[in-house]
Amino acid sequence: MNRQTVSRRRIPPLMPNPPSHDVRLVAIDLDGTLLNDSKQVSDQTLAALNSAVDRGARVIIASARPPRSVRHVYNQLRLDTWQINYNGALIWDEPAKRVIFHRPMPGDLVRRLIQTARSRFDSVLVTCEILDRMHTDRFDQTYTTETGRLFRPDVVAPFEQFCNQPVTKLLLLGDKSMIDQLEFLLPTTDDKITIVRTDPELLQIMDRNVSKAAALQIVAEHYQIPLEKVMALGDAPNDVGMLKLAGIGVAMHNASDVVKSAADWIAPSNNDHGVHAALVKFGLCD
Numbered sequence: 001m002n003r004q005t006v007s008r009r010r011i012p013p014l015m016p017n018p019p020s021h022d023v024r025l026v027a028i029d030l031d032g033t034l035l036n037d038s039k040q041v042s043d044q045t046l047a048a049l050n051s052a053v054d055r056g057a058r059v060i061i062a063s064a065r066p067p068r069s070v071r072h073v074y075n076q077l078r079l080d081t082w083q084i085n086y087n088g089a090l091i092w093d094e095p096a097k098r099v100i101f102h103r104p105m106p107g108d109l110v111r112r113l114i115q116t117a118r119s120r121f122d123s124v125l126v127t128c129e130i131l132d133r134m135h136t137d138r139f140d141q142t143y144t145t146e147t148g149r150l151f152r153p154d155v156v157a158p159f160e161q162f163c164n165q166p167v168t169k170l171l172l173l174g175d176k177s178m179i180d181q182l183e184f185l186l187p188t189t190d191d192k193i194t195i196v197r198t199d200p201e202l203l204q205i206m207d208r209n210v211s212k213a214a215a216l217q218i219v220a221e222h223y224q225i226p227l228e229k230v231m232a233l234g235d236a237p238n239d240v241g242m243l244k245l246a247g248i249g250v251a252m253h254n255a256s257d258v259v260k261s262a263a264d265w266i267a268p269s270n271n272d273h274g275v276h277a278a279l280v281k282f283g284l285c286d
Contacts, residue, residue, distance in 0.1 A: 023057055023282050024229040027084070027216050027242055028275060030063040030073060031146060032235035033252055036271045039146065041076060048276040049077055051285035058223055060084065062212045064196070064204060064238060066168075067092045067132045069147040082222065086129060086169045087196055087238050088215030089206045099131065101218055103207045104166035109192060111163040113205060117172055117182055124182065125173040127153075128162055135162040143173035143201045170205040179203055198236040213241030233278055235259060235270065250278045 026049075028034045034041060049059055059077065061070055062084040070083060074094055082100055083092050091101035110128060117124050125143055128135040133154040134147070141148060155162055172182055179201055186195065186205070194211070196204040212234075220230055228247035232239070235255040240262045243249030251263035252274045260266055265281065267274035279285045 022229060023052075023231045023248065023284055025220055025223060025225045025231070026052055026057050026059045026279070026284070027062045027212075027219075027230065027232040027246065028059065029212075029234035029236070029239050030061060030065060030070065032254060032270050033233050033239075034061075034073070034270070034275055041073060042273055042276070044273045045276045046077065048279045048285040052279050055284055057284055058225070060219060062088075062216060062232070062234075062239075062242060064198070065147055066090075066129055066134075067094065069150055070094075082219050084212055084215040084219065087194075087204065087206060087210055088212045089168050089210045090131070091215050091218060092132075100222075101215065102131070102168065103210050104130075104168045105170070105193065105205075105207050107163040107165050107167055110167040110170050110205075111160065113170060113186060113193070114159050114163070116186060120185060121174060121178050121182065123174060124178060126159055127171040127173070128159070128167045129169040129171070130162065130165065130167055135159075143175070145171065145173075145199075145202065168206070172203040172205070173201055176200040196238045198238060204238075211241045212238060213245040216242045216245060231278070231282060233267070233275060248282060250274075 053059060058081050059079060060081045060083055063070055064087045067085055080095055083094055085092050089103050093100050114126050125138060125140055126136060135155040136153045137159045139153055139156050183197055183203060192208050194206045194208050220227055227245060230246040231248040232242040232246035233250040234243055235252040237258060240259055243262045249263045251260045251266050253266055253269040267278045
């Protein structure tokens with residue numbers, strides 16, 4: 001089982017600003033990074049991203065969310081690039097509405113994980129994301145995600161009926177004490193999964209080889225941009241890999257210590273236009 005943790009990395013507190021042409025690809029997490037706590041992109045940040053594109057940089061979204069939950073932000077930014085979804089389990093071409101890359105888990109593995117979780121906690125809520133469709137056996141919003149607040153399930157049925165196919169991401173939701181126990185129970189059942197925990201009441205489970213870093217490498221190669229000319233911005237443990245992979249890794253001030261320790265520079269918080277500040281510092285806007 002792959003748990004996304006990191007060791008400490010270089011943290012030069014004062015990095016000289018490179019010229020604007022040095023950053024050619026900007027990969028940005030959504031929640032806690034690009035979006036403020038009201039789930040909005042500030043006008044200041046929007047203008048900065050437009051400037052970055054005008055100066056020749058490509059901007060991509062790298063999120064745990066599915067395509068449907070990213071679409072309104074993607075359109076607001078007027079992007080035409082590939083995007084990273086489900087923490088890297090899916091790379092999606094939004095203009096063409098097509099899958100570029102997909103690394104799901106086998107359905108029988110997901111079924112066993114659900115059975116293990118339910119054998120301990122029958123009340124745990126289960127969501128299976130399969131490409132861009134939400135499947136669950138209980139429509140209950142006591143515990144939910146931002147996507148769950150925006151969209152209703154596509155399928156409500158016994159989980160055995162939809163675990164007969166590859167599953168992009170499994171989500172287990174419940175109170176914190178339950179999720180605390182499940183986080184350490186599930187790794188003993190199988191070593192083929194990655195567990196990401198960015199919220200107290202949620203476990204995100206994907207194929208063990210899934211990460212934003214691996215997906216970012218694919219996207220950078222597609223655009224023929226060397227990794228040293230990539231800037232990645234994030235705030236949560238699932239962002240650490242891409243911050244370390246990119247030539248410039250930027251953590252938000254609201255990020256956890258493990259994320260800050262992986263960054264080259266710490267920007268102001270997501271509520272204080274941190275993305276804008278990073279684009280200014282590294283020469284992508286004035």
